[in-house]
Amino acid sequence: MSKKFAFPLLVAAGVVYFLLFPQQNAYAMHIMEGFLPLKWCIFWYAVMIPFLVAGLISINKTVQANPGVKMLLGLSGAFAFVLSAMKIPSVTGSCSHPTGVGLGAILFGPTAMTVLGCIVLIFQALLLAHGGISTLGANTVSMAVVGPLVSYALFKAGQKTGAPRWLSVFLAATLGDLMTYVTTSLQLALAFPAPTGGVAASMAKFMGIFAVTQVPLAVSEGLLTIVIINFLASYNRRELEELSVLTREVRA
Amino acid sequence: MMSSTAKNTVLILLVVALAFFPLVFIKGGQFAGADDRAEKAITSIDPNYHPWFKNIWEPPSGEVETFLFALQAALGAGFVGYFLGYARGRKKRESAEQSVAGVSRQKPVAGN
Numbered sequence: 454m455s456k457k458f459a460f461p462l463l464v465a466a467g468v469v470y471f472l473l474f475p476q477q478n479a480y481a482m483h484i485m486e487g488f489l490p491l492k493w494c495i496f497w498y499a500v501m502i503p504f505l506v507a508g509l510i511s512i513n514k515t516v517q518a519n520p521g522v523k524m525l526l527g528l529s530g531a532f533a534f535v536l537s538a539m540k541i542p543s544v545t546g547s548c549s550h551p552t553g554v555g556l557g558a559i560l561f562g563p564t565a566m567t568v569l570g571c572i573v574l575i576f577q578a579l580l581l582a583h584g585g586i587s588t589l590g591a592n593t594v595s596m597a598v599v600g601p602l603v604s605y606a607l608f609k610a611g612q613k614t615g616a617p618r619w620l621s622v623f624l625a626a627t628l629g630d631l632m633t634y635v636t637t638s639l640q641l642a643l644a645f646p647a648p649t650g651g652v653a654a655s656m657a658k659f660m661g662i663f664a665v666t667q668v669p670l671a672v673s674e675g676l677l678t679i680v681i682i683n684f685l686a687s688y689n690r691r692e693l694e695e696l697s698v699l700t701r702e703v704r705a
Numbered sequence: 706m707m708s709s710t711a712k713n714t715v716l717i718l719l720v721v722a723l724a725f726f727p728l729v730f731i732k733g734g735q736f737a738g739a740d741d742r743a744e745k746a747i748t749s750i751d752p753n754y755h756p757w758f759k760n761i762w763e764p765p766s767g768e769v770e771t772f773l774f775a776l777q778a779a780l781g782a783g784f785v786g787y788f789l790g791y792a793r794g795r796k797k798r799e800s801a802e803q804s805v806a807g808v809s810r811q812k813p814v815a816g817n
Contacts, residue, residue, distance in 0.1 A: 485756070486756070486758055486759060486760045487756030487757050487758035487759060488747060488756055490754075490757075491757065524788060524791070524792075527784060527788065528784070528785060528788045530784075531780070531781040531782075531783075531784035531785050531788070532781065532785060533781075534777060534778075534780060534781030534784075535777075535778050535781030535782045535785060536781075537777075538774050538775075538777035538778035538781065539778060540774070541723075541724045542724065542725075542727045542728050542731075542734070542736045543727055544726070544727045544731055545727075545731075545734070546727070546731050546733065546734025546735060546736060547734065547735065547736055548736050576777065577777075578760070579761065579762065580762075580764075580773050581764065581770060581773050581774060581777075582760040582762070582763040582764060582770075585758070585760060586758075586761065587757075587758040641747070645747055645750045645751050645754070646750075647750055648750070655750060658746070658750075659746070662746070669723045669726075669727075670723075672723060673719075673720045673723050673724065676716045676717075676719055676720050676723075677716070677717075677720055679716055680713045680716050680717060683709055683712065683713060684709075684713070684789065684792070685792075687709060687796075688789075688792040688793055688795075688796045689792050
């Protein structure tokens with residue numbers, strides 16, 4: 454019964470929250486080309502590379518063990534591709550886009566999405582002048598390392614505690630999306646500490662801007678990810694079991 | 706208990722509502738993209754900062770940019786749609802084959 458009302462309640466709570474904080478300037482998207490000092494670009498590239506390598510190895514292993522899941526890998530990439538192309542209006546009066554990496558993180562683990570997310574970011578940086586090559590490391594770390602790690606951890610925690618699947622999926626996708634932009638705020642704050650108050654003050658400023666814009670989009674991403682996982686649970690049960698996304702539920 | 710189609714429809718309607726709510730109820734929003742504002746915020750913290758690198762290539766106009774974003778969405782959505790149809794068709798065929806074979810396999814796919 455409570456299941457029926459959970460979503461409307463959640464959405465209503467979100468709406469009330471945004472009405473309390475209207476009209477802030479916001480720009481929740483990737484860090485633009487040239488807008489991180491060189492040393493930070495190098496630093497974030499260095500952070501990204503181990504995850505990228507781990508991701509390539511992990512994808513290779515998964516595909517060799519279960520060749521049947523290749524289509525699902527394509528789906529995860531395509532989902533991130535669509536969602537990160539959708540600039541959706543938000544309650545702050547500006548636009549941002551979801552990331553779509555939570556789905557793949559749930560299915561294939563966090564580092565696999567580092568690879569797919571990085572590909573999406575390269576496409577956007579080269580063809581759309583959205584994000585950038587100098588900031589690719591930083592943007593990959595926020596969208597394709599931290600986001601998927603959060604999603605994966607939350608989904609696994611949900612499975613362990615026996616939470617309903619829709620709830621684990623929703624929290625994983627929504628908070629993974631949100632944490633991506635928290636990370637972006639942190640990256641900007643580290644590179645541009647405020648003259649008074651330093652990193653913390655900058656962080657508060659960037660966060661106030663980012664989080665609010667992103668929340669409704671993160672909720673949208675959570676809902677869409679539930680739709681896809683529900684579909685997969687009825688039509689691709691075998692693959693989900695191979696990836697141990699469903700094993701526990703079926704056999705427990 | 707709602708059918709899964711009904712559930713998914715409700716979820717998708719919620720997403721649509723979330724996207725259009727701001728357009729209807731937030732007055733005076735410009736719904737601009739991010740990039741100019743980020744520039745301003747950074748400049749307000751550090752007035753001496755100048756971007757040291759430019760995009761290698763930029764879409765020559767807003768139209769071209771929109772086209773490329775639409776292309777990205779279309780490619781992604783195209784594959785997602787293909788996948789959903791493929792998975793549904795495969796499942797249908799499998800259950801049809803099972804009923805033709807006359808085997809009463811009521812067990813789920815587990816146990817392999």
